[in-house]
Every structure is written in C-alpha cells, then in structure tokens.
Amino acid sequence: MLKLSKLASSIVNPRSVASFSTMNPSRIITRSAIFTEHGNPSDVIKVKEVDLGDLPSNKVALKMLISPINPSDKNQVQGVYPIKKVKSVLTIVDSKTNSRTETECYVGGNESIAEVVEIGPDAGESGNGKVNVGDWVIPMSTGDVGTWTTDAFADPSSLVVVRNREGLTPEQVGSVRVNASTAYRMLKDIVSLNKGDYVIQNGANSGVGQVLIQLAKLWGYRTINVVRDRDDFEEMEKFLKGLGADIIIKEDQLNSDETKAMMKALDAPVRLGINCIGGKPSVLMTKYMANGSYFATYGAMSKLPTSIPASTFIFKDIRFVGYWVSRWYKLNPVEKWVEMWDELFDYMRQGKLQYQVMEPVDWVTRNPGKDGSTASVTPVDIEALEARVAASMDSGKKQYFRYY
Amino acid sequence: MLKLSKLASSIVNPRSVASFSTMNPSRIITRSAIFTEHGNPSDVIKVKEVDLGDLPSNKVALKMLISPINPSDKNQVQGVYPIKKVKSVLTIVDSKTNSRTETECYVGGNESIAEVVEIGPDAGESGNGKVNVGDWVIPMSTGDVGTWTTDAFADPSSLVVVRNREGLTPEQVGSVRVNASTAYRMLKDIVSLNKGDYVIQNGANSGVGQVLIQLAKLWGYRTINVVRDRDDFEEMEKFLKGLGADIIIKEDQLNSDETKAMMKALDAPVRLGINCIGGKPSVLMTKYMANGSYFATYGAMSKLPTSIPASTFIFKDIRFVGYWVSRWYKLNPVEKWVEMWDELFDYMRQGKLQYQVMEPVDWVTRNPGKDGSTASVTPVDIEALEARVAASMDSGKKQYFRYY
Numbered sequence: 049m050l051k052l053s054k055l056a057s058s059i060v061n062p063r064s065v066a067s068f069s070t071m072n073p074s075r076i077i078t079r080s081a082i083f084t085e086h087g088n089p090s091d092v093i094k095v096k097e098v099d100l101g102d103l104p105s106n107k108v109a110l111k112m113l114i115s116p117i118n119p120s121d122k123n124q125v126q127g128v129y130p131i132k133k134v135k136s137v138l139t140i141v142d143s144k145t146n147s148r149t150e151t152e153c154y155v156g157g158n159e160s161i162a163e164v165v166e167i168g169p170d171a172g173e174s175g176n177g178k179v180n181v182g183d184w185v186i187p188m189s190t191g192d193v194g195t196w197t198t199d200a201f202a203d204p205s206s207l208v209v210v211r212n213r214e215g216l217t218p219e220q221v222g223s224v225r226v227n228a229s230t231a232y233r234m235l236k237d238i239v240s241l242n243k244g245d246y247v248i249q250n251g252a253n254s255g256v257g258q259v260l261i262q263l264a265k266l267w268g269y270r271t272i273n274v275v276r277d278r279d280d281f282e283e284m285e286k287f288l289k290g291l292g293a294d295i296i297i298k299e300d301q302l303n304s305d306e307t308k309a310m311m312k313a314l315d316a317p318v319r320l321g322i323n324c325i326g327g328k329p330s331v332l333m334t335k336y337m338a339n340g341s342y343f344a345t346y347g348a349m350s351k352l353p354t355s356i357p358a359s360t361f362i363f364k365d366i367r368f369v370g371y372w373v374s375r376w377y378k379l380n381p382v383e384k385w386v387e388m389w390d391e392l393f394d395y396m397r398q399g400k401l402q403y404q405v406m407e408p409v410d411w412v413t414r415n416p417g418k419d420g421s422t423a424s425v426t427p428v429d430i431e432a433l434e435a436r437v438a439a440s441m442d443s444g445k446k447q448y449f450r451y452y
Numbered sequence: 453m454l455k456l457s458k459l460a461s462s463i464v465n466p467r468s469v470a471s472f473s474t475m476n477p478s479r480i481i482t483r484s485a486i487f488t489e490h491g492n493p494s495d496v497i498k499v500k501e502v503d504l505g506d507l508p509s510n511k512v513a514l515k516m517l518i519s520p521i522n523p524s525d526k527n528q529v530q531g532v533y534p535i536k537k538v539k540s541v542l543t544i545v546d547s548k549t550n551s552r553t554e555t556e557c558y559v560g561g562n563e564s565i566a567e568v569v570e571i572g573p574d575a576g577e578s579g580n581g582k583v584n585v586g587d588w589v590i591p592m593s594t595g596d597v598g599t600w601t602t603d604a605f606a607d608p609s610s611l612v613v614v615r616n617r618e619g620l621t622p623e624q625v626g627s628v629r630v631n632a633s634t635a636y637r638m639l640k641d642i643v644s645l646n647k648g649d650y651v652i653q654n655g656a657n658s659g660v661g662q663v664l665i666q667l668a669k670l671w672g673y674r675t676i677n678v679v680r681d682r683d684d685f686e687e688m689e690k691f692l693k694g695l696g697a698d699i700i701i702k703e704d705q706l707n708s709d710e711t712k713a714m715m716k717a718l719d720a721p722v723r724l725g726i727n728c729i730g731g732k733p734s735v736l737m738t739k740y741m742a743n744g745s746y747f748a749t750y751g752a753m754s755k756l757p758t759s760i761p762a763s764t765f766i767f768k769d770i771r772f773v774g775y776w777v778s779r780w781y782k783l784n785p786v787e788k789w790v791e792m793w794d795e796l797f798d799y800m801r802q803g804k805l806q807y808q809v810m811e812p813v814d815w816v817t818r819n820p821g822k823d824g825s826t827a828s829v830t831p832v833d834i835e836a837l838e839a840r841v842a843a844s845m846d847s848g849k850k851q852y853f854r855y856y
Contacts, residue, residue: 130763130767131767326762344765345762345765345766346766347762347766348761348762348763353759353760353761353762354759354760354762354765355757355758355759355760356757356758356759356760356772357752357757358730358749358751358752358757358758358774359534359752360774361748361749361758361772361773361774361775362749362750362751362774362775362776363534363535363774363776364774365773365774365776365779366774367771367772367773368760368765368771368772368773369765369769369771369772370762370764370765370766370767370768370769370770371765371766372766372767372769375769
C-alpha cells in the first residue's frame, strides 16, 4: 500500500519541467504564473517564460490540460492561507531579449490534470503502476509547488494515472480530486446515514455542494440546501432541483416562521450539517438538526467563525467537526483513491453526476477545424496572457485555466 | 437492566411526601423552597410549609439530608435554563393561622441525598433492588420536581440505594451524581487517552474541575488548568497543586509568549480540552491542543458562545462536542451508575478524592452535644429560614442546603 507520506511530492517543480515554446531547441521552456511576494493576486501574479532545462532521467514530462482557480489558491497568493507555498529558484527568460535571470519565486496553483508527453529512461512507477506517454495523470498532493504552468517535470511516484478516461473530458477528471471527493467522503465518513435521512448544507451551489446534492440523491438521502438570495434565484433553484435537491431555503429565510414550520413537518431527521460559509447563518442550521447529529465545516466563504452556544453542545449534543479531504488522502492508500474516483467517473459517464460548470481562461488560442472542434492551438501573446490571468484573479466567476 | 426512561420519575413530588413538623399529627408537613413565577431568585423564592397528606402505599418517605445549590438551579428559577420545571398544586399551610391554600407553584432544586424513613406497604424495589428504612438514596433523575424541601415521598423505582455508605458523609455522597461523575465520564468517554497525555481545562477550580484534576492524577494523565486571576490566586494555585494539578495558567495569560513557550515544550500531546466557561478564552485553549483532539463543553459560566474559526475545524481537525452526564445516565443501566459511584466512593474512603468544599446553609439549628458533634436538631423560625434561603440565592459562594 502506497501512502502519500512515503512519496516524494515533486510534481511541477519548475526547477526540473517540459516545453511550451522552445526558444532554443536544446532547452525546455514553459509559461508559468508566478509571484515573488504575497499581495493582491491581480497585482502580483505575472506570467513568465521559464527555462526548465532538459528532462531529468528519473522524471516524466507533463503537458498541463487544466488547472482550477480555487479561492484557496488566491488566498495563498495573498499569503493568508494556512498552508504556505515554498519558493523555488527559476530561470526566467526575457521573451524579447532571450536573456535569462535566476529568480526566487512561487508558482501559483495547487491542482491540475496533465498528459504525460515524455518519460525519462530511469523514471519509475506512478502511485498506481506504470506510466505511459499519453496517460492522463492527477497529482497526488496539492503540494507546495505550483500547477499554473503549461508544462512541468514530475516524479512519477507523485502522480496517479487515470486508467480509464474513456468518454471523460479533462474538466470532468479535474473536478474529482477535491470537489467531488470532498462531497463523496463527507456523505460517507462523518456519520452513518440511513436512507431517507436529511442532510442540510449551505453554499449548496458551490462545486462541492452541487456534487453533494447529486450523490445524496443517488444514495437515497435527501438534501436541504441553503443558498444566498440573488437576482437569478429562481434560475438557480431550478438548476439545483434538476440536480436532485429536495428542499431549497434562502439564507435570510433560515429563521422564518415558514421555514420553522416546514422543518418541523419533516418525516425524517436531519442528521448531518455541511458548512462552507461560517458566521451566524451556519449556526442557525443547527436548530433544525437532530440531537446527536454532526455538523461538518469544510470551508469559510464568509471568513467568519462559527459561534456555538453551549446548549447546542450540551443539550442538543451536536458534534462539530472539520472536513479536509487532503487528510483523507494522507490516511488512505492510493488504491482507495482510485476506487472512489472510478466510481465517480462511472457516475459521470452514466450522466448521473455533472460537475460545476466553470468558465475557461484560455492560455492558448484554440483554432476551430471544419467540424467546429479545436483543430489546433497556438500561443497567446504573453502580455495578453498575463492580463487575462490577472483578470481571472479579480473575477467573481468560477473559472479555471485551460491549456489545451 | 433498568433504564431511566422506563422508570417513572416521581421523586420529591410534593403532591405525594414525609413530615418535618406535624402541625396536625394525622397530616404530614414539609418545608419547601417554592416559587410561583420566574424571576430574580432571592425575590421569588419563598419557604413555605406544605401539607403532603399521608404516605401513599406504593411510595417511600424521605428525609432530605443535603441538596446542592447549583447555578443551573438558579437559572431554572430565573426561567432561563433550557430544562424547565413543571408546576405542581401544593397545599400550603399558613404557619400562623394553620389555614390551607391550594397553590400552583414550582419547588426549587434538582438534586439531593436523602434517607428513607418509612416504606409504604405496596412500595416496590428501587433502581438497584430492595429499599430499607435507614438507607441513603440518590434520586435517579434530576427531575422537574424540586429537591429543596425537608421531606418528600418518592416512587422507590426512581431512587438508587447507596449500598455501602460506610465512612462517607452525606456531602461526599452528594458530590458524586453530577460533579464527580461528569469529571469521571469526560475523562473516559470522549477520547481514549494514553498515560502521560495532557488534558487542558478551564474553570479548573469548579466542582467538576477539582475532581477532574484528581482523577487524571489517579489514572496517569496530566492536567493544564486555566483559572481566572483573583486576589487569592496563590492560595488557590497551591490548593489545586495539592489536588494534583500539573500546570496552572491564569486565563489572561493564555496567549502570552511565556505560555506559548511552555506549551511548545510539553513532552506529550494535549488530547482533550474541557470547557465550562465559553467565550474567547475557551477558544484560545484549542491553540495548544493536538491535531485530531477533542474539545468538550459541559458548561458556559460566561454565558458566551464558543466562536470557532474554520481553520481550527479543517486543518487542526479539533472535534467539538458537548458533555451532559444526564445523557450518560439515560443511555446506561443503573448497574453501570452504581459501579462508577462505588469506584468514586472507594477513592473518597481511601482519601484519594476530595469533593469541592462548599458552605452549608442550614435549614435546622444543630445543637452540639458534649463531644462537639451534633446531638440534635431543632427547626429554625420559618421567616429566618426564608431570609437565609434568599441570601443563598444571591451568594457568590459555593453553598448547599443542609437539612440534617
């Protein structure tokens, strides 16, 4: 059984990496979103060409397909995320003069889906066996080196190969490691639910929330979904109902008489609460939860703490826990990861599970062929790309970097 | 196996009770601390003589020995405690005119130690077997009828007999049901501690806190005790060290550099946090707790909620639970209660466990004999008693009612 702690996590160490544009054919050059100091992401993130040198004999060369842009990634750039990045010394290439400068900096991003394009002669096995050129791989660790880069070199032992990607897009594969797995595990690991039990969650329209609704439906549980009011509320409500949401409550209606009456009339207990918001509305959810139930926090979009009165602990016996899927990955062998991911991929192939639709931020220009699909890609002007990446840092929309 | 839920809890129902002073020999009269409306305890609590009638054939007559005066008892009088009392219709006797008035009211108090003085001919067994005159009994439930009364009738099935009271005082026996058992169970039930592990608790000088220090010492754990600064701090520190406290920290020093350095140097993890205070200092304790540890709240003396940042849940994986020993009693058979109590009584007999010293508020005048011990007791003037009881409601000291 391979455990993550035993595996060197050298994915996407830009000191080691594969070529996006080879200014000099004997050197490998990638484009990376880097920053040298913490600060406002759209100000401090720069896109640079980085000289990676030749592929080390014990590594594999990766071409990135997609990387999510997570709130936690932005928090890391700001320097306010509890998990800190480690600086690397990169050889930055001035794209005009072709001069090289050694620069100590961070590479943004923590997740990616990549394709293996070359294998060093001494490269070993991946976390789940042999690696082949053309394989899609998922990094095992959301490590401290960055994924917002077109190319990278990686130690194969830090990668998991997607053995059956038939019928899947990079976007589908990319949703599995954090969002889908977080929802999956929270429904499985926190409390043993019975068919028909209710789960109450806030942030129900988030990437995790959408998957949780669908998995709960598939597994026979019911969901009460708390969402903030918004202009397109009816549209979102319809969308979440389409995913399988049983009940939808506006956050500001959590304490209304109507909500109280509805919750009182439920024919099954609310045995699990799921919180990614924090603050007062998250505590209000506990009013509707059964004695002895569990309340799990996996995020804090409001940045507010959850303030719990003693009576909720003592008399309602609600147990408050955190959920961090990275901990699950640390404590479980890769075989278990792959088993879960394959189950999720099957749901996707069967049309039972859709991932949260996000807007792509393209690092390349996609040239359509005659049938409308992408026939070829060409590089974007690097200054235009940097502006695009900076804009994505300020965007309130759910976006991801698309490199293919 | 007898479970509490199956047992009628009719202890100290003043509608049914034994005689303190028999104004009319054919009727049984008790003195009770009653209130008709919620309010400031020293204003609304009155001491009245209550006509209890004759002992019903299926009940036993009890003479109260002691009753604690808990903060939760006072909160019930104020009407702010989540567990509400139920009103009874009592026959109140005017001690001057001997006239009787049927009055709907509450009797204060929830706990007591009593002696069985008479057994109705059809009375059944106690929660743990046969009852005899002279037995000391502990009510099984801190029920919704009151214990602040000199005499009471009770259904024997709602009582547990102390089978071996040799060498024990009513005060020792009286400390076991709530305080000592809460400390005992929190050390046993929340997380499996290893020898040498640290437990951090606030309110360390409370009745529960003092027992927890001593049991932790007996069982090989170590305690970090957080207490508020006060004039007699050194004295209290010495006292707690004498009980076995390993480390004592003033609440306002919880975040000091000195405390941080000391906690960093601990040679074992802090795997359990115990909180009866709430508010900011309670959350500060979690800074020193190990990842994956448990934080249990059993009280909220500050009346403030515990405000928990998401990172404490997610990254530190601290699990926040409540502890209410009443729940344990509900879920476990009386045999288990008696087993625990006997263990605690043994520690007391062996001088290994002392209960929190409290100040008695006497309902009788104790007349010393020639050797200095109490030779006889005589009733206190009822108005003087009422003033004494009212004063106890306002007292900041830890007090209990002594009826013997």
